Amino acid sequence: MAVTEGSLFLETVHMIHVLAAPAKLPLILFASRPSATTTAFRRSVTANRMPLPYVDEILTNAIPRPVPMPVPTGSAVPMTPTKLSVIEQSKRLAAYTAVDQHILPHHKVIGIGSGSTVPYVVERIVQQGEQLNKDRVFIPTGFQSKELIVVSKLSLGDVDQFPTIDVTVDGADEVDSELNCIKGGGACHLREKVLAEAAETFVLVADYRKNVQYLGTNFPGVPIEVVPFAYAKVLQNLHHRLGSPNATLRMAKAKAGPVVSDNGNFIIDAPFPVEAMRDPYKLMARIKLLTGVVEVGLFCHMAQAAYFGNQDGSVTVKSRLEGEVIEETLPSA
Numbered sequence: 499m500a501v502t503e504g505s506l507f508l509e510t511v512h513m514i515h516v517l518a519a520p521a522k523l524p525l526i527l528f529a530s531r532p533s534a535t536t537t538a539f540r541r542s543v544t545a546n547r548m549p550l551p552y553v554d555e556i557l558t559n560a561i562p563r564p565v566p567m568p569v570p571t572g573s574a575v576p577m578t579p580t581k582l583s584v585i586e587q588s589k590r591l592a593a594y595t596a597v598d599q600h601i602l603p604h605h606k607v608i609g610i611g612s613g614s615t616v617p618y619v620v621e622r623i624v625q626q627g628e629q630l631n632k633d634r635v636f637i638p639t640g641f642q643s644k645e646l647i648v649v650s651k652l653s654l655g656d657v658d659q660f661p662t663i664d665v666t667v668d669g670a671d672e673v674d675s676e677l678n679c680i681k682g683g684g685a686c687h688l689r690e691k692v693l694a695e696a697a698e699t700f701v702l703v704a705d706y707r708k709n710v711q712y713l714g715t716n717f718p719g720v721p722i723e724v725v726p727f728a729y730a731k732v733l734q735n736l737h738h739r740l741g742s743p744n745a746t747l748r749m750a751k752a753k754a755g756p757v758v759s760d761n762g763n764f765i766i767d768a769p770f771p772v773e774a775m776r777d778p779y780k781l782m783a784r785i786k787l788l789t790g791v792v793e794v795g796l797f798c799h800m801a802q803a804a805y806f807g808n809q810d811g812s813v814t815v816k817s818r819l820e821g822e823v824i825e826e827t828l829p830s831a
């Protein structure tokens with residue numbers, strides 16, 4: 499899914515934060531005035547067309563937020579609300595743990611990925627303090643992460659200025675037992691793959707629902723970015739030659755016509771049978787050879803580690819050590 503319910507929640511919160519920022523209205527509104535929070539949240543959710551029963555679930559199923567690291571004075575922190583649903587709490591746990599373990603003081607060029615877990619990544623980076631962050635540059639994978647970087651008053655760079663990145667942290671749609679993943683639910687996978695490949699260390703963060711043994715378990719299709727004029731030809735290739743008869747052009751939700759990526763391209767979502775998904779590298783290579791394909795949302799042999807926040811407050815970590823992927827679960831704090 500391009501926009502999950504959880505991500506809508508975060509994006510809504512983020513949107514309110516962005517709207518509030520110029521008028522210096524703190525997002526603390528969420529913490530100190532729950533009824534105003536609920537009303538504002540409902541209003542923006544309605545504008546985003548999220549079903550209201552789900553809003554009720556988010557608001558009632560909320561659990562207390564753990565105490566964050568102290569925020570250095572004067573920092574612009576993209577604050578999250580005081581109460582988070584279990585899923586949001588899991589995302590934040592994953593993000594905080596990954597940042598604590600991988601974004602170290604000597605890291606100066608940092609790639610910021612896309613998706614609903616990434617705001618927590620930026621939040622934790624900001625909590626590391628102005629002293630550390632003033633000498634760093636942050637490279638976004640798209641519009642969302644660029645906004646997060648700017649709103650957080652971190653220095654923005656681009657990969658053409660910094661073709662070597664110390665660490666890139668990104669979300670994922672699914673991660674398998676070999677640390678391969680599906681990305682592109684948010685149509686950012688071209689830039690995401692460039693930043694993953696440019697990075698010395700590429701780390702994934704997600705909630706427990708994305709942790710699977712085989713790709714395609716829950717996430718229905720492989721996102722494929724194509725140049726617009728070639729989309730019909732690529733669709734035909736996928737239907738008739740590559741064994742994806744249900745591949746479709748991704749259509750926009752609040753616009754007539756297809757989703758257009760940050761690079762001006764179209765996205766095809768192509769579901770494949772289980773057998774094909776068991777060898778994601780081979781599948782990725784076959785799709786990539788179709789002329790008109792710009793990038794495939796299968797990331798194989800790229801991530802060094804993946805962090806999944808669990809419902810019970812523990813974090814499952816998959817990491818690559820001397821070619822082997824090991825999995826461990828860190829107990830809740």
Ligand SMILES: O=C(CO)[C@H](O)[C@H](O)COP(=O)(O)O
Nearest residue numbers: 613614669681682683684686
């Ligand atoms: O690959 C991506 C965008 O292209 C995202 O990282 C991925 O879709 C996960 O997003 P979310 O956390 O919102 O489900």
